[in-house]
Amino acid sequence: MSLKKSIVVILLILLIDQISKIYIKTHFALHESLEVFSWFKIYFIENDGMAWGTKISDFVSFVDDRSAKVALTLFRIVAIFGIGYWLYDATSRRRPVILIWAIALIFAGALGNIIDSVFYGVWFDDSVSQVAAFLPESGGYDSLLHGKVVDMLYFPLFEIDLPEAFPFxxxxxxxxxxxxxxxxxxxxxxxxxxxxxxxKKAFPKSH
Structure with missing residues (x-):
C-alpha cells in the first residue's frame, strides 16, 4: 500500500468525521438525542478531555483544566507528527499492508479529534440550550486550542439490573x-x- 493511497484513506476518514461533527454541531443542541434504533442513538455531547471524558486534572490536581487542555492538545499535535513519520517509514520500507492500514486509521482518527480541539472553540458558538452557528459574527465559544471534541454515536445495546451479590x-x-x-x-x-x-502479520519476524 503506497503513501498516496494511505493519504486518500486518511482524507476520506477525515471528511466523513468532520462532516458528521459539523452536521451534529449545527443541527443539535448539547445533550439532544435522536433514536435511530432501540440500540442506536445519535446523542450529542462534547468532550474536552481525554478518552471517555477523562481530564488530566483528574490525575494531577495542581493543574487547572484549561492549562491541562492546552497541554493535552499540544501533546496530541506532537504525537501526530510521530505517527505521520511512522506511516511514511512504513510505506517507504514496504511494510505489511495491515500495518499501513492500522497506522493510517490511527493517524486519521487522531487528526480528526485534534481539529476539534484546536479549532472548534473558534469556529462555533456555544451549544448549551441552542444549536450552534458555524463562524458566528460574535465569535466562537472559546479560544484557539480550547475546542471541545464532538461525540454523537451511542449504542445502548441493552440495560440490566445487576443482582445485589454482584461485586462493586x-x-x-x-x-x-x-x-x-x-x-x-x-x-x-x-x-x-x-x-x-x-x-504477527503487522510485525513479521525477520529470519
Whole structure:
C-alpha cells in the first residue's frame, strides 16, 4: 500500500468525521438525542478531555483544566507528527499492508479529534440550550486550542439490573454500551484492534 493511497484513506476518514461533527454541531443542541434504533442513538455531547471524558486534572490536581487542555492538545499535535513519520517509514520500507492500514486509521482518527480541539472553540458558538452557528459574527465559544471534541454515536445495546451479590456494582443499573464516541474514535480503535489481532502479520519476524 503506497503513501498516496494511505493519504486518500486518511482524507476520506477525515471528511466523513468532520462532516458528521459539523452536521451534529449545527443541527443539535448539547445533550439532544435522536433514536435511530432501540440500540442506536445519535446523542450529542462534547468532550474536552481525554478518552471517555477523562481530564488530566483528574490525575494531577495542581493543574487547572484549561492549562491541562492546552497541554493535552499540544501533546496530541506532537504525537501526530510521530505517527505521520511512522506511516511514511512504513510505506517507504514496504511494510505489511495491515500495518499501513492500522497506522493510517490511527493517524486519521487522531487528526480528526485534534481539529476539534484546536479549532472548534473558534469556529462555533456555544451549544448549551441552542444549536450552534458555524463562524458566528460574535465569535466562537472559546479560544484557539480550547475546542471541545464532538461525540454523537451511542449504542445502548441493552440495560440490566445487576443482582445485589454482584461485586462493586450490585443493585445498580448496568448499561452496555455506555460511552459516546465519533468517527475519529472508531478509526483509532479499529487501527489499534488491527495491530492487536493481526500482530504477527503487522510485525513479521525477520529470519
Amino acid at each position: 456494582y450490585g443493585g445498580k443499573r448496568f448499561n452496555f454500551f455506555e460511552p459516546v464516541f465519533n468517527i475519529a474514535d472508531m478509526a483509532i480503535s479499529t487501527g489499534f484492534l488491527l495491530l492487536i489481532v493481526f500482530n
